Amino acid sequence: MDLFKGLVLGQYVPVDSIVHRLDPRTKILATVLLLGVLFGVGAFAGLALLTAFLAGVALIARIGLRYLLRGIRPLFWLLVFAVVLQVFFGEPGGHPIARWGPVVVTRENVTQAAFYGWRLILLVLSTTLMTLVTSPVEFTDGLERLLRPLQRVGVPAHDLAMMMTIALRFIPTLLEEAEKIMKAQMARGAEFSRGSLATRARALIPLLVPLFVSAFRRADALAVAMEARCYRGGEGRTRMRPLELHVRDAVALLLVVAASVAALLRPAAG
Amino acid sequence: MIRCEHLTYIYGRGTPLAVQALTDVSLEIGAGEIVGVIGATGSGKSTLIQHMNGLLRPASGRVLLDDVDINASRVDRRRIRQQIGLLFQYPEQQLFEETVLADVAFGPRNLGLTEEEARARAHRALEQVGLPPDRFGSRSPFDLSGGEMRRAAIAGVLAMEPRMVILDEPTAGLDPVGRRDLLDHVRRLHHDRGLTVVLITHSMDAVAQLCERLLVLDRGRLVADGATRTVFADVARLTALGLGLPQVTRLAHRLRERGLPVRADLLTIEEARVAIREALAVRGRGPL
Numbered sequence: 001m002d003l004f005k006g007l008v009l010g011q012y013v014p015v016d017s018i019v020h021r022l023d024p025r026t027k028i029l030a031t032v033l034l035l036g037v038l039f040g041v042g043a044f045a046g047l048a049l050l051t052a053f054l055a056g057v058a059l060i061a062r063i064g065l066r067y068l069l070r071g072i073r074p075l076f077w078l079l080v081f082a083v084v085l086q087v088f089f090g091e092p093g094g095h096p097i098a099r100w101g102p103v104v105v106t107r108e109n110v111t112q113a114a115f116y117g118w119r120l121i122l123l124v125l126s127t128t129l130m131t132l133v134t135s136p137v138e139f140t141d142g143l144e145r146l147l148r149p150l151q152r153v154g155v156p157a158h159d160l161a162m163m164m165t166i167a168l169r170f171i172p173t174l175l176e177e178a179e180k181i182m183k184a185q186m187a188r189g190a191e192f193s194r195g196s197l198a199t200r201a202r203a204l205i206p207l208l209v210p211l212f213v214s215a216f217r218r219a220d221a222l223a224v225a226m227e228a229r230c231y232r233g234g235e236g237r238t239r240m241r242p243l244e245l246h247v248r249d250a251v252a253l254l255l256v257v258a259a260s261v262a263a264l265l266r267p268a269a270g
Numbered sequence: 271m272i273r274c275e276h277l278t279y280i281y282g283r284g285t286p287l288a289v290q291a292l293t294d295v296s297l298e299i300g301a302g303e304i305v306g307v308i309g310a311t312g313s314g315k316s317t318l319i320q321h322m323n324g325l326l327r328p329a330s331g332r333v334l335l336d337d338v339d340i341n342a343s344r345v346d347r348r349r350i351r352q353q354i355g356l357l358f359q360y361p362e363q364q365l366f367e368e369t370v371l372a373d374v375a376f377g378p379r380n381l382g383l384t385e386e387e388a389r390a391r392a393h394r395a396l397e398q399v400g401l402p403p404d405r406f407g408s409r410s411p412f413d414l415s416g417g418e419m420r421r422a423a424i425a426g427v428l429a430m431e432p433r434m435v436i437l438d439e440p441t442a443g444l445d446p447v448g449r450r451d452l453l454d455h456v457r458r459l460h461h462d463r464g465l466t467v468v469l470i471t472h473s474m475d476a477v478a479q480l481c482e483r484l485l486v487l488d489r490g491r492l493v494a495d496g497a498t499r500t501v502f503a504d505v506a507r508l509t510a511l512g513l514g515l516p517q518v519t520r521l522a523h524r525l526r527e528r529g530l531p532v533r534a535d536l537l538t539i540e541e542a543r544v545a546i547r548e549a550l551a552v553r554g555r556g557p558l
Contacts, residue, residue, distance in 0.1 A: 013287070015286070064286065184358045184361065184363070186351065187351055187356040188364075189430065190376075191348070206364075210366050
């Protein structure tokens with residue numbers, strides 16, 4: 001029972017590569033930039049260029065492309081839904097290529113659907129790629145550092161980052177625990193994937209009650225452990241590994257900016 | 271009754287994090303046996319036993335219950351799980367119902383028994399683990415002590431009325447009294463009711479006292495399978511595998527080093543008492 005096999009997002013792959021060694025701030029900024037650019041791109045050529053760019057980064061980071069593509073799986077149905085909706089109920093007018101009663105499929109709508117689908121895939125892949133090459137601790141460190149200027153306007157940067165670290169840290173733990181409890185209940189004859197929706201919802205009670213009990217117990221233990229080590233927020237806290245920007249970060253950011261500009265500059269076509 | 275043939279299992283197959291957890295494990299456990307499974311942390315003990323009731327499917331190899339492949343498509347997995355009861359580590363985490371009785375009856379209810387029959391089974395199972403149902407049945411499982419919760423969870427598996435129970439570290443985290451109580455109950459289930467028992471544990475003392483046969487796992491391979499006494503005789507090998515000896519056996523070795531000719535393969539305190547007396551008699555009650 002590998003129940004959560006499909007879950008790639010948020011799964012750090014600890015290998016050593018120049019991409020992994022980049023400062024987390026660089027990776028976060030690059031991702032945010034790419035996400036922004038993806039919404040601005042108007043042509044297939046731009047998407048193709050960004051796809052090639054992402055594939056290149058994955059290659060350098062030694063992340064298998066097939067593994068990366070698995071990140072789409074949880075969103076598969078959303079993707080299908082969005083594309084189908086666009087194909088059949090897109091803008092009226094254009095060149096019809098098929099017709100079922102009142103429903104007309106036009107060439108323009110098919111092209112649009114392909115474009116949106118592709119863009120959605122790239123949105124997911126770029127964030128997935130970032131989580132694959134950035135450890136959760138680095139990620140939140142980077143985020144905290146990036147949010148620090150906002151502290152002056154009252155954004156609790158440290159606390160947000162700490163909450164995020166804890167949440168990320170406990171995702172795998174809770175998944176593991178959920179799997180264990182699920183198996184324990186299955187050993188007692190429980191079924192989780194059979195019957196009507198109502199039956200299945202009821203079948204979750206023996207899983208959710210123990211999971212919540214244990215999550216609360218863990219939260220309690222964690223709070224005590226943090227207080228025992230004199231945690232009192234970010235005030236005056238020093239770091240074991242301070243973040244440092246290197247030449248490679250500047251180069252990486254320049255490359256991302258270059259790719260973004262190139263993707264945006266292509267004349268609108270298709 | 272249960273036979274594993276060339277089991278191999280890989281966690282996270284097809285991802286960069288793949289780990290081979292079992293390699294070519296073959297073994298057979300007969301009805302009425304009480305078998306211990308030992309091995310260092312990460313040696314594949316828990317992975318192995320999850321194959322025995324179909325919670326994990328082997329990457330290659332087969333698991334046969336009474337000569338029927340339990341992973342065959344037409345086999346009802348629920349029936350397998352009824353026959354092979356499996357108790358995970360820290361099983362008190364699986365408790366969820368409002369009362370102890372309802373929780374223990376969860377398994378029987380899943381088997382499609384009537385509410386009455388499920389409750390009757392829950393009653394019997396609670397008796398078997400020493401939690402009188404009239405005192406404990408109506409309490410919330412979350413109000414019990416650690417040891418009581420553990421026993422309630424065991425009752426939850428026994429209520430399925432399995433032919434074989436697999437216990438994964440049933441004494442972990444219990445105090446000495448709780449530990450002894452629990453092992454006593456396991457012994458009684460085996461002796462009085464003829465239940466087949468597979469016991470995973472880090473306690474060499476527990477397996478020495480309870481198990482007739484030992485399976486030793488090392489990094490996913492079965493490296494020893496034999497009578498408890500024979501397995502503990504190979505001290506050098508056990509040490510190399512990161513495992514120890516039962517305290518009584520260790521004592522026997524120490525005494526021999528000091529020149530007292532006791533047998534080296536002692537397993538229980540009673541055996542040791544007899545052997546040390548005999549050895550002392552032979553030596554004419556000289557000082558050690």
